[in-house]
Amino acid sequence: MAEIVLITGLSGAGRSGTADVLEDLGWYVVDNLPTTLISTIVDLAAKPGSDIPRLALVGGRQHGSLLEKIGEIRASGHRVRVLFLDASTPELVRRYNATRRRHPLADQVEGLVESIELERERLDPARAAADLVIDTTDLNVHQLKDRIVDAFSASTESRLQVSVESFGFKHGLPLDADMVLDVRFMPNPHWVPELRPLTGHDPKVRDHVLETAAGSDFVDRLDGLLASLLPQYEKEGRAYLTVAIGCTGGRHRSVATAEEIAKRLRSRGVAVRVAHRDVAR
Template identity: 75%
Template structure:
């Protein structure tokens, strides 16, 4: 049985970049493959003597049949994961303006923004069924590579991988969040002139946030909640979970809480990484 990753997502969101990283990891990559041909290539990869152990398929424009094909492959016993690359419409407009390329759906819509939103609508069900969503809005090519490596460079390990991501609400919600937690009720170091230039990585800020009764109680409760939920997600076949923790700016409270929570989960043996989207803003 083949191990398969279907790479989907918005045009311009980084599908080709993700495919290149997987190819470097030894995956056999086929770009822009019509859904009707997926079974043919999977059958070839699964034949005795085939040297293709891992197959990455970059989806084409036939969005309507993607999920039915994924269900068919899983029913045949293949290990199939769906990776979805997402980004904001504003960011996509910037990328298309920079490359001067034509959007694939330009003939079906009036203008670039309309083309992007049309494709977003067509891909809504695929996004909702994805095993892993990566928001590339604020990622450069190196950061995208790191995210792909963290998700896929684990040999045969299949246990649930958790990302704890801090962010600032004033910069918008992370597109790849499965669970969003609001910590704006905690004491805000921003109003302390000595703490304002620091971040949640600094012990003074971390202590200010976490050594209060509200801070320690919140982390205790969320840790307990996740400890009970993660085995349930894993038993349902979930491979990835992103927990987003937000404060106002994404530099102090959310960072301190995310680091503390990630550290506790790591001590529990959970495969976890901490990320901080808005730390440098």
């Protein structure tokens, strides 16, 4: 049985960089493999004595036909995970303008934005089928590498991995969230002069937010909800779950809450990573 990951997603969202990281982690990477050869290479990787125990297939223009193969490969007993790389349209436009590359669908519509939106529409089924969606809009190459290493290093492959992410609603919703929670009802440190320059990492901010009836009750209830849900996700074979917690700016309430939830998850042995998208804004 082979470990297989299918890397798909929007052009310019980081497929090539992701493939490079997986290759460094020991995965055998095949880019733009024709659909007709997928079964062949999977069979080769699964043979006894094969030196391809972990196989990464990078989708090019054949995203849809690659997805059609997933069911039959899984039915053969292989573990297949689908990674979808996403990014906002303005960010993709910026990246294409910086590199001066043509979009793969430039011949089918007029304009870069239209090309990106057409590809996004065509890839909706792939995104819906993904086990893990990573929004690379605000990630540099080093941060993307960290996300890939966290998700696909050998030590974490068999466990449900939970990402807890704080964000600010005024900066937009995270594209990769499975669950979005709003903590704007909590006391806002922004209106306390001595707390405004601090972040949710500071104990004073944490206490202001969470040492209240509303804050402590919410965290207890969310902790209980996750304690109930995570075993069910794991039972269903879910490999990843991203919980996004948002406040207005993403600096105080969401950060403090995300850190507290991550701490509680770790205390129960859950593999968890925490990220703060907007804390530095």
